[in-house]
Amino acid sequence: MKRKIPSSVKKTKSPASGKFIPGYPIYDLHGHWGAFYGAHLPCSDKKKGIAHLERANVAKLVICHHHALHSPDTGNSSNVRAVRANPERLLAYCAINPNYPEDVARDLESFDEYRDIYVGFKMLSDYHRHPLSSPRYRPVWEMADSKKLIVLAHTWGGSQYDGYEEICKVASSYPNAKILLGHSIHGDWGNAVKVANKFPNVFLELTAVLDDRGILERFVKEAGSSKVIFGTDFPWFSLFYHIGAVMDADISDMDKRRVLCDNGKSLIEGVMGRGYRL
Amino acid sequence: MSKIRWFDSNLCVGRPMNAEWESPGSRKDLLRTMADHSVSEGLIWHVSQFEAEPYLGNDMLESWLDTKGGIMGCMALMPTLVDPPRHKDIFKYMKSCGFRAVRIFPSRNNYSVSAFKADSTMDEIVERRIPVIISLESGSTWDILAEFLKTFPKATCIASDHGVWGQDRYLWPLLEKYPGLHAETGMLSIEADGLLSGVEKFGASRFVFGSGYPRRYMGAPMADILHSEITDAEKAQIAGDNMRRLIGRIKL
Numbered sequence: 001m002k003r004k005i006p007s008s009v010k011k012t013k014s015p016a017s018g019k020f021i022p023g024y025p026i027y028d029l030h031g032h033w034g035a036f037y038g039a040h041l042p043c044s045d046k047k048k049g050i051a052h053l054e055r056a057n058v059a060k061l062v063i064c065h066h067h068a069l070h071s072p073d074t075g076n077s078s079n080v081r082a083v084r085a086n087p088e089r090l091l092a093y094c095a096i097n098p099n100y101p102e103d104v105a106r107d108l109e110s111f112d113e114y115r116d117i118y119v120g121f122k123m124l125s126d127y128h129r130h131p132l133s134s135p136r137y138r139p140v141w142e143m144a145d146s147k148k149l150i151v152l153a154h155t156w157g158g159s160q161y162d163g164y165e166e167i168c169k170v171a172s173s174y175p176n177a178k179i180l181l182g183h184s185i186h187g188d189w190g191n192a193v194k195v196a197n198k199f200p201n202v203f204l205e206l207t208a209v210l211d212d213r214g215i216l217e218r219f220v221k222e223a224g225s226s227k228v229i230f231g232t233d234f235p236w237f238s239l240f241y242h243i244g245a246v247m248d249a250d251i252s253d254m255d256k257r258r259v260l261c262d263n264g265k266s267l268i269e270g271v272m273g274r275g276y277r278l
Numbered sequence: 279m280s281k282i283r284w285f286d287s288n289l290c291v292g293r294p295m296n297a298e299w300e301s302p303g304s305r306k307d308l309l310r311t312m313a314d315h316s317v318s319e320g321l322i323w324h325v326s327q328f329e330a331e332p333y334l335g336n337d338m339l340e341s342w343l344d345t346k347g348g349i350m351g352c353m354a355l356m357p358t359l360v361d362p363p364r365h366k367d368i369f370k371y372m373k374s375c376g377f378r379a380v381r382i383f384p385s386r387n388n389y390s391v392s393a394f395k396a397d398s399t400m401d402e403i404v405e406r407r408i409p410v411i412i413s414l415e416s417g418s419t420w421d422i423l424a425e426f427l428k429t430f431p432k433a434t435c436i437a438s439d440h441g442v443w444g445q446d447r448y449l450w451p452l453l454e455k456y457p458g459l460h461a462e463t464g465m466l467s468i469e470a471d472g473l474l475s476g477v478e479k480f481g482a483s484r485f486v487f488g489s490g491y492p493r494r495y496m497g498a499p500m501a502d503i504l505h506s507e508i509t510d511a512e513k514a515q516i517a518g519d520n521m522r523r524l525i526g527r528i529k530l
């Protein structure tokens with residue numbers, strides 16, 4: 001089917017009258033790359049993925065390749081390749097699978113060789129079945145703490161691996177690591193706010209949060225917008241849907257800008273240095 | 279440029295059991311939110327149709343409806359052999375109250391869709407081209423939807439609330455097989471380029487805008503439609519023209 005493509009999507013009027021998709025750049029700190037077993041993801045096609053990010057004015061998407069997380073035999077080479085192919089748009093988290101300590105040791109040893117690639121680590125404890133405080137993760141946390149890196153941890157309400165109690169253990173032990181609660185302990189919103197307020201190094205991340213109306217407003221009201229980080233699980237979720245949700249939320253324009261832009265940019269600069277081109 | 283006139287096919291009213299989200303307190307509140315988002319028409323259902331009892335929910339929905347067409351309702355239905363509706367002539371009831379679609383919740387109400395074959399009610403709904411809305415989040419599954427379409431292959435049907443994981447592997451084969459099936463965009467729009475891929479494959483006429491408000495942000499799927507790489511004419515179709523067409527051809 002041949003269809004005419006609109007020439008400028010950025011000028012398109014946004015949902016609520018008087019509001020527009022913001023003119024400032026978007027920083028998305030929870031992304032992935034590549035195909036995934038559980039869903040057809042149109043944007044797992046690299047060209048489509050990059051085009052979607054460009055249209056949404058995403059300055060940086062920090063990814064962890066699906067293959068790096070789910071196929072230990074692939075390892076982090078998929079992350080390195082993805083960022084090297086798209087250095088303007090992508091950064092990565094080094095995937096950590098604690099079931100293979102020798103792989104983790106190798107990745108830590110070579111970490112500094114990839115400082116143009118990595119902002120920190122990604123932990124997927126519910127899937128890898130080791131709690132965040134497991135000794136298997138200790139060398140990773142120690143490096144994150146000593147180098148002040150970002151750790152994006154998948155977190156879910158009630159989980160024995162990455163629920164509230166586990167987060168408290170690592171947040172207090174590694175105060176210099178910047179811990180992003182991926183999905184904000186999904187469903188356990190009260191404890192998510194509690195832990196964000198208790199620990200300066202803990203941040204609430206919005207992937208899979210924005211499909212329920214009102215949670216973002218609660219986070220901003222109870223934890224403050226400076227503790228909320230924008231993320232989408234891209235290429236799972238549409239940048240436009242998620243930006244639209246933030247823009248439609250009952251929070252101030254300043255809060256929206258912090259969430260979509262300033263907070264993520266600041267965290268990346270904290271790792272890559274202020275001179276880093278963002 | 280085609281003018282976009284928004285018609286939200288998935289609005290819910292009434293307070294849920296567990297107060298998980300803030301519902302519009304009145305018809306006036308709902309109209310104000312719709313106006314804030316430039317939505318001129320809406321198709322609403324009542325949460326009690328699902329959570330409490332379908333026919334109670336129908337009664338509660340009546341006062342929200344507008345027979346002139348601004349706010350239209352979904353009438354909840356169960357197989358009529360066991361659970362006949364309160365009103366003997368449901369089509370007369372639908373017309374007089376402003377109901378313009380039917381919602382069914384098979385798994386919630388514990389029946390098989392084949393039970394609709396015990397009498398002619400669903401056949402008549404299909405014949406009258408009344409849209410049957412099946413939510414994959416509230417009271418149904420993809421298997422149930424497939425069974426419904428197999429039983430009523432000529433139905434005008436809308437699959438809504440697809441779930442947060444991309445559901446194309448379930449949806450696309452059904453869109454391919456049943457021309458009367460349409461997909462509501464509320465959760466399809468959560469998938470990155472999910473709407474674009476669907477439109478490329480099946481054309482814009484098979485998709486209708488719905489938000490899932492108040493549980494979900496009305497503006498989120500609107501932003502996805504507006505910024506998808508589809509033509510302005512396709513945006514207008516999805517935003518409201520398709521739903522208007524489906525409602526306009528109903529025989530009541």
